[in-house]
Amino acid sequence: MDPILVEVTRGGRVESAHHGAAAVIDASGKVVFSAGDIDTAIFPRSAVKSMQALPMVETGAAARLGLTDAEIALACSSHNGEEIHTAVAASMLAKAGRDVSCLECGTHWPSHDASARKLAAAGLTPSALHNNCSGKHSGFICLSCDQGHDPKGYIGPDHPAMRMITAALSEMTGTVLDERNRGTDGCSIPTFAIPLRGIAHGFARYGTGNGMAPDRAAAAAKIRAAVTANPMMVAGTKRFDTLMMQAMGARVFCKGGAEGVFCASLPELGYGIAVKCDDGAGRAAQVVGAALIERFLRPEGEAGQAVARLARPALENWNKIHVGDLRPAAALA
């Protein structure tokens, strides 16, 4: 049984509690910190988008297509579907000579409620560009086209572009990925179950280049720089990953994933972080991530205050009354 990592309080009591596991691993593979079971495979979901974006950069596809840093950042995003996101996804597709009709992620209203309402108020409906994964998919299409593959069917595990993407994820996490540990993600691409230990080690390597081929290490550095310089691209208004990287800059390279996953690289320490909340709660994975970042990087000043707010967010009700808090539990102390 994994320990309680996060508590939710109300009226001075613990109202709810989140169990989970967390691994902090250095680039040599040594465990710096762990809580709970870090060896059972979990689905990292969207938290590994930056690993899935490696082939697009390391092959030179991004450079040949002239992708900007904002576009590379969007390829690693689970975005809000705000106008800045859909415009950048459309631009990526145009650079690949394609358009929205190539996207195979499905369509949903923007995750960002105000953007959804704005779209509706304009008498419009969403397209696949508004899907939170459209940047990642646009990146896959860029890779396919650059490599001379018809992007049609790129979401399938046997498409040549997806094979490259899965191979990169496998190498980075040191895990064999095949039909035995494969599921289907929300955007229809394969998602693979991988132990937290391997994911965290992968992010330690991602942040340092340690043990990586030169092209891959350079691609990782390029993507980290692009994402941390464009934190609005990777998520959006009021979102955790955006706020964290706005506060911490290049000191933190992070990404959440569905069902309570959070991953990060802390390049200056050479650490990788991987978190899975057993119950799938994103709110808890974020608190764990912020608490570990606070613990290991000890940010000060405004950045320190911003990270503290993310590690111990206050819960306010509709009348802005402070009714409770989320807080890291003893296992993270």
Place this chain on the structure above:
Amino acid sequence: MDPILVEVTRGGRVESAHHGAAAVIDASGKVVFSAGDIDTAIFPRSAVKSMQALPMVETGAAARLGLTDAEIALACSSHNGEEIHTAVAASMLAKAGRDVSCLECGTHWPSHDASARKLAAAGLTPSALHNNCSGKHSGFICLSCDQGHDPKGYIGPDHPAMRMITAALSEMTGTVLDERNRGTDGCSIPTFAIPLRGIAHGFARYGTGNGMAPDRAAAAAKIRAAVTANPMMVAGTKRFDTLMMQAMGARVFCKGGAEGVFCASLPELGYGIAVKCDDGAGRAAQVVGAALIERFLRPEGEAGQAVARLARPALENWNKIHVGDLRPAAALA
């Protein structure tokens, strides 16, 4: 440690799991079924709105003001903010000689996304009528006005109407409610921590009238009839409580609450159900509720199929691909 009650699968694996506690109690207070710790106090949140509505009916206020069954049902709701909900809340306030300006619940966009977008498309913004608790608050205002109290400040624990409401909740659950177990709810009224055992026993009594004063028993029967005849009022389009009572009619009287709470009366068996998922997950509380209803009522035909879908909901992604399921865990078998 409470047992796992619900599992979330993907790709043939358990991706996430929800721990929790559940109590099924008969009207004499005997435990029919339990899982986990049913004696530690939890905040039932909105799941006890029907208990908080008792004073409005048992005092005769609802009858004197001419409240319809739909209006009484809305007083027990956490509604979607659809037009049918806001219209009924406005009608309740009008019958009390008041209007939206009296509501102290705060304002938010309709929980029902399509209704929020429709409002925005019409160039409108939400009012307190759209707050999911506006029906309950309108009921509190009806009670206040009928009893000759200025409704101003009705959300405070010492307002005379709130004292009546808290006294009803205390008597129904057999629990002393005071500042020692009090928190503040999302809509700013007091919420009290109460053991699942007491809550479930309260709902067993609610469904049978057992051990209740005649006026209170009659009020409970009136409210049950009003809610189960108007299941759209208590929640709304595609919502669990609405779907459950549409399928089961008066055989189930149920209500979810924030942070993973679910309560129900099964009048024909004289059972009350109370569920708390430790992590606060509503999706899991619903699966537990549906699984217990299925187990004890054994619905057949279309109702049985509807309850089975609620107990084992399929997870589909944006391309309508079936990627996993929620399912009751062994502790509920």
